[in-house]
Amino acid sequence: MDEKASNEVNEKEIICVICPNSCRLRVSQDPKTKEINVEGHQCPRGKKYGISEYSNPVRVLITTMRVEKGKLPVIPVRSTEAIPKSLLIEAVKVVNDTHCLAPIKMGDILIDNILNTKISVIASRDIDVKS
Amino acid sequence: MENIDVVIIGGGPAGLAAALAAYEEGVSVAILERDHELGGILQQCIHNGFGLRYFKEELTGPEYAQRFINKIKESKIKVFLNTMVMQITSERVITTINPNNGVVHFKAKSIVLGMGCRERTRGAINIPGTRPAGIFPAGQAQRFINIEGYFPGKRVLILGSGDIDMIMARRCMVEGIKVVAVAEVLPYPSGLKRNQVQCLDDYGIPLYLRHTIIDIRGKERVEGVTIAAIDEKWRPIPGTEKTWDVDTILFSVGLIPENELSSNAGCKIANNGGPEVDEFLQTTVPGIFAAGNVLQVHDLVDFVTFEATRAGKNAAKYAKDELPIKDCQKSVIFAKPGSDVGYVVPERICGIKNSKDPYEIEFSFRVKNPRQNIIAEIISKGKIIYKRKQKFVLPSEMIHLKVKLNPVDVGEELTINIIEQDSAINVIEKEMLEGS
Amino acid sequence: MKSSNLYDIAIIGAGCVGSAIAQRLSKYDINIILIEKESDVSMGATKANSGIIHQGYFTTKGSLKEKLCLRGNDLIDEIGPKIGVEYERIGAIFCATNKIERETLESEFTKSQNRGVDVEIITDLNRIHVIEPQLNDNVITILHFPRAGIIIPFELTIALAEHAIINGCELKLEFEVGFIKRDTENDVFEIRSADGRKIKAKTIINAAGIYSDKIARMVGLEDFIIIPRRGEYILFDKDSLPLKKIIFPTPTPASKGIVISKTVHGNFFIGPNATEIDSKEGINTTSIGLNEIITGARKIIKNLPFKKNITNFAGIRASTHQHDFIVEESSIPQFINVAGIDSPGLSSSLAIAELVEQILKKNCGYTFIKREDYIPTRNKQILLSDLSEEELAKKIKENPQWGQIICRCEQVTEAEIVEACRGPIPVKNTDMIKRRLRPGMGRCQGGFCLPKVMKIISREQDMIMEQVTKTGGDSFIVFERTKHLNSEVIEKGDML
Numbered sequence A: 001m002d003e004k005a006s007n008e009v010n011e012k013e014i015i016c017v018i019c020p021n022s023c024r025l026r027v028s029q030d031p032k033t034k035e036i037n038v039e040g041h042q043c044p045r046g047k048k049y050g051i052s053e054y055s056n057p058v059r060v061l062i063t064t065m066r067v068e069k070g071k072l073p074v075i076p077v078r079s080t081e082a083i084p085k086s087l088l089i090e091a092v093k094v095v096n097d098t099h100c101l102a103p104i105k106m107g108d109i110l111i112d113n114i115l116n117t118k119i120s121v122i123a124s125r126d127i128d129v130k131s
Numbered sequence B: 001m002e003n004i005d006v007v008i009i010g011g012g013p014a015g016l017a018a019a020l021a022a023y024e025e026g027v028s029v030a031i032l033e034r035d036h037e038l039g040g041i042l043q044q045c046i047h048n049g050f051g052l053r054y055f056k057e058e059l060t061g062p063e064y065a066q067r068f069i070n071k072i073k074e075s076k077i078k079v080f081l082n083t084m085v086m087q088i089t090s091e092r093v094i095t096t097i098n099p100n101n102g103v104v105h106f107k108a109k110s111i112v113l114g115m116g117c118r119e120r121t122r123g124a125i126n127i128p129g130t131r132p133a134g135i136f137p138a139g140q141a142q143r144f145i146n147i148e149g150y151f152p153g154k155r156v157l158i159l160g161s162g163d164i165d166m167i168m169a170r171r172c173m174v175e176g177i178k179v180v181a182v183a184e185v186l187p188y189p190s191g192l193k194r195n196q197v198q199c200l201d202d203y204g205i206p207l208y209l210r211h212t213i214i215d216i217r218g219k220e221r222v223e224g225v226t227i228a229a230i231d232e233k234w235r236p237i238p239g240t241e242k243t244w245d246v247d248t249i250l251f252s253v254g255l256i257p258e259n260e261l262s263s264n265a266g267c268k269i270a271n272n273g274g275p276e277v278d279e280f281l282q283t284t285v286p287g288i289f290a291a292g293n294v295l296q297v298h299d300l301v302d303f304v305t306f307e308a309t310r311a312g313k314n315a316a317k318y319a320k321d322e323l324p325i326k327d328c329q330k331s332v333i334f335a336k337p338g339s340d341v342g343y344v345v346p347e348r349i350c351g352i353k354n355s356k357d358p359y360e361i362e363f364s365f366r367v368k369n370p371r372q373n374i375i376a377e378i379i380s381k382g383k384i385i386y387k388r389k390q391k392f393v394l395p396s397e398m399i400h401l402k403v404k405l406n407p408v409d410v411g412e413e414l415t416i417n418i419i420e421q422d423s424a425i426n427v428i429e430k431e432m433l434e435g436s
Numbered sequence C: 001m002k003s004s005n006l007y008d009i010a011i012i013g014a015g016c017v018g019s020a021i022a023q024r025l026s027k028y029d030i031n032i033i034l035i036e037k038e039s040d041v042s043m044g045a046t047k048a049n050s051g052i053i054h055q056g057y058f059t060t061k062g063s064l065k066e067k068l069c070l071r072g073n074d075l076i077d078e079i080g081p082k083i084g085v086e087y088e089r090i091g092a093i094f095c096a097t098n099k100i101e102r103e104t105l106e107s108e109f110t111k112s113q114n115r116g117v118d119v120e121i122i123t124d125l126n127r128i129h130v131i132e133p134q135l136n137d138n139v140i141t142i143l144h145f146p147r148a149g150i151i152i153p154f155e156l157t158i159a160l161a162e163h164a165i166i167n168g169c170e171l172k173l174e175f176e177v178g179f180i181k182r183d184t185e186n187d188v189f190e191i192r193s194a195d196g197r198k199i200k201a202k203t204i205i206n207a208a209g210i211y212s213d214k215i216a217r218m219v220g221l222e223d224f225i226i227i228p229r230r231g232e233y234i235l236f237d238k239d240s241l242p243l244k245k246i247i248f249p250t251p252t253p254a255s256k257g258i259v260i261s262k263t264v265h266g267n268f269f270i271g272p273n274a275t276e277i278d279s280k281e282g283i284n285t286t287s288i289g290l291n292e293i294i295t296g297a298r299k300i301i302k303n304l305p306f307k308k309n310i311t312n313f314a315g316i317r318a319s320t321h322q323h324d325f326i327v328e329e330s331s332i333p334q335f336i337n338v339a340g341i342d343s344p345g346l347s348s349s350l351a352i353a354e355l356v357e358q359i360l361k362k363n364c365g366y367t368f369i370k371r372e373d374y375i376p377t378r379n380k381q382i383l384l385s386d387l388s389e390e391e392l393a394k395k396i397k398e399n400p401q402w403g404q405i406i407c408r409c410e411q412v413t414e415a416e417i418v419e420a421c422r423g424p425i426p427v428k429n430t431d432m433i434k435r436r437l438r439p440g441m442g443r444c445q446g447g448f449c450l451p452k453v454m455k456i457i458s459r460e461q462d463m464i465m466e467q468v469t470k471t472g473g474d475s476f477i478v479f480e481r482t483k484h485l486n487s488e489v490i491e492k493g494d495m496l
């Protein structure tokens, strides 16, 4: 349903998820001025969302990382900020190839500057050493 | 027997918030948790989207829990892990078992129930077919992937489009498990739009509404699944079948409050599966309070925290003999679900009859159907005594009404209705209209 | 004790019938082997049936079914307590809602009296509803059999098999008999599995349920065929309907009809229907079948608590054209058929074993001598629910695993699971645990305890998590780890 290309090559339909209204936004870019045009929103927040979702959709990276000597075998991790959507799967691979050593505290940086995004991957919780 | 002012059953977000709130009232508090750690179900909900209301920032489930756990660690609240509560009596004697200490009893002045809920199961929806391995409740698959670190499968069909299902669909895709489709019996997705967009659409997972599983193949492990569209009587429509080779089926058909302990203690259980409570969140057994999913299944943990904070505070007051209404059986007014309302919490209001001033009550409830441009109204003695307009209501989003009612307006019972109004309103923010 | 894989008696099929025979014969100083293709005993018809100990009602006069059912009903009092099996004689009632049905019940009443069975016919509506308050108001007459009862079929079968094993019977699981060679020179049978393993025995008892015709054919016998007839069920949560009796409609010539009954563990079920099917593996449930049983049940009782429904399942009856049990030495010497054991086969199983013993003595030349070291009883495994608080406290002190609850719905501790793993039949998959201790059989169907049960099995049986199955074979539960360490050491289930 999303990103359905319509007649105009660069128009996208995006559902606004900011509030339950779920407006269907039609977002397009003027080929000359590069200006992004949003239609179908009912409020300014929707316009802002439409522009960012069109030009650079981002998502928070959520996965787990293997822990050595931990009370649990894996630890939940996340990126400190949302990263470009297109990098998500690549980033998960990087996390899968990494492991960390218990004890770990919530917020510990486990991977710095993942895929040169200047964004880190941090621990979502504490994990103690396996007794 | 250990004597403690307030004992909290369950160390999930409800238990943690209730414990901290009670502790702030200056009483002794203990948390009894059967798992090896605190945090409850949040420890497996590793996605983000928690805490926007309570912390005003977006956290993952474990982060939300950890913040509370850290506060508990700084306090003098006693935490008993690996401690299963086996029984609670109406005199508030609690029997527990624990591998290190054996059978231990606690005597509490008041109790907060925070046992959470469990998932309904496959049989609960009567899916025909054989019973091979590879059919998991969504929450169990979530546990395998996020906590145990194992793949429960490699190709999956998901039945149900609640938030847990959609979030699991995304978790699967991120970890390299192919989700072939999500099937939902209702004509609309039962979770939030945001999750539909970010969990299904983002990954190109098709959503089949008004569809159900009609066949599961495979003797030892699931090998395939067939779904079909259903008619208005929920019968499969021939010719609409779609079949996939999959090794796994995840399903979720809702959560049920975990209330064996409560009903054995004598608490009356309401129709939604949780104990019947009054405006102090006190059950029908004096001194036993309830909050979180054990009371009503919440969609946002932030509201669990708010609710449990009230329950913890009231339990502490009860322990100190400061609760304005001690006998929850007297001068009760009943709150009833009216048109299009599934259930109402609290079901009983004890303090309003004897109150001289306008009386504040916090109701929460769910609608039965998604609707637009509605009015939520409270009726008593045949008159509308409160109403509020709202642009959208969804069964997946709990509605909270904080109201001030005039005692003279209220009869023996009051009813909450949801009615559709014709004129569209362009206001998004919730709006309050006093009186009628 | 045994020489070169040669047994006196090989019993093929470890359902309630094969296991009852093994239990009966294990008293004697002979070598017996019980052979089963599945990963546990009780996986055929015995796994999924109504679990009712019938009282000979609605059987044909003079049939084996009549005789063995009545005898089996009595024998349970003798054997049940010795091997630690629970059953309850809650009584069965048949309900008539019109005149024709009433006449059917009246004639069965007379027949049952002639059999010397305890029976009562009741037409007083008040009494009917005192006896079973859940009945619909349109029930006008009931036929009451007070000595009918309920039992958990796999509990009985596990107990029988374990008692046999304690007394020296060998149990061979995951051995699917694919071929039988008769060595007439040495008077022995060579029994071969599909993958080439061999067992030799002087006598074969064919108790292979729906496949008993296939086994018979392996030695050239073609005198009966098994017609699979499926019965489907819906199971409801504990205490969701306070039933007092096993409730039947008035039977038709085709079937006993949809039963509504509680189980020994306090759940209750409705079912079975009866559908002839093509495949002997057709243990799936169907929408049509489930609707059929719901409709059937609604005719007799008032309130079906649909929200409390926890699972559905199906079983297959091994019916024949003869419509009676076949328990006899076949035309091949030393080859005994125990076939066509459909309902009331469970009720009859102990009597079938007694009859087989007689056949072995009379026709097959066995003069049985009782073993000197015979252990007459089998103790039921101690469960948490059997213990008082003081006893439990003591147990936890001795073994902290008693204080670790694994299944929260059914309150099963780690100690119980460990003990089940180490029992006479080693437990290697999660369904086996479920059948022995019933974790996961309750409300959450294993939702929370499954990973923990898997960890305990993997630790006890020295397997990795990926090897633990649901029901043996390839029924694996998890595949691989989501995240690997570079130098992965196999950690068994990362014990907590």
Ligand SMILES: Cc1cc2nc3c(=O)[nH]c(=O)nc-3n(C[C@H](O)[C@H](O)[C@H](O)COP(=O)(O)OP(=O)(O)OC[C@H]3O[C@@H](n4cnc5c(N)ncnc54)[C@H](O)[C@@H]3O)c2cc1C
Pocket (backbone or CB within 6 Å): B009, B010, B011, B012, B013, B014, B015, B032, B033, B034, B035, B038, B039, B040, B041, B042, B045, B050, B083, B084, B085, B086, B114, B115, B116, B117, B118, B119, B138, B139, B140, B142, B163, B164, B167, B255, B258, B261, B291, B292, B293, B294, B298, B299, B300, B301, B302, B304
């Ligand atoms: C599978 C699943 C997924 C969910 N996903 C989301 C989500 O993505 N986002 C969201 O906002 N909400 C989600 N929820 C809802 C979420 O559970 C609630 O918001 C919140 O966690 C409920 O908190 P609670 O403390 O009431 O219950 P829980 O978190 O369930 O905590 C209950 C605690 O009580 C303990 N307990 C229970 N019985 C006993 C006993 N007899 N003795 C001792 N201890 C006991 C349990 O071990 C547990 O730790 C999900 C719920 C489930 C079941």
Ligand SMILES: Cc1cc2nc3c(=O)[nH]c(=O)nc-3n(C[C@H](O)[C@H](O)[C@H](O)COP(=O)(O)OP(=O)(O)OC[C@H]3O[C@@H](n4cnc5c(N)ncnc54)[C@H](O)[C@@H]3O)c2cc1C
Pocket (backbone or CB within 6 Å): C012, C013, C014, C015, C016, C017, C018, C019, C035, C036, C037, C038, C041, C042, C043, C044, C045, C046, C047, C048, C049, C050, C051, C052, C053, C054, C175, C176, C177, C178, C207, C208, C209, C210, C211, C212, C215, C229, C230, C231, C232, C272, C315, C316, C317, C318, C341, C342, C343, C344, C345, C346, C347, C348
């Ligand atoms: C729906 C239904 C309801 C019923 N209700 C009742 C009731 O209420 N009361 C009652 O008394 N009876 C009832 N019955 C009948 C009862 O269940 C059966 O008569 C009884 O279980 C038969 O036991 P069995 O040991 O002969 O067969 P099974 O339990 O089928 O055992 C046969 C065993 O042989 C094994 N086997 C097959 N082929 C091979 C091979 N090649 N190699 C090795 N092993 C093999 C199978 O795996 C199986 O374990 C019911 C039956 C059904 C289907």
Ligand code: SF4
Pocket (backbone or CB within 6 Å): A016, A017, A018, A019, A020, A021, A022, A023, A040, A041, A042, A043, A044, A045, A046, A047, B428
């Ligand atoms: S555009 Fe505005 S009104 Fe429409 S969904 Fe987005 S936030 Fe809501």
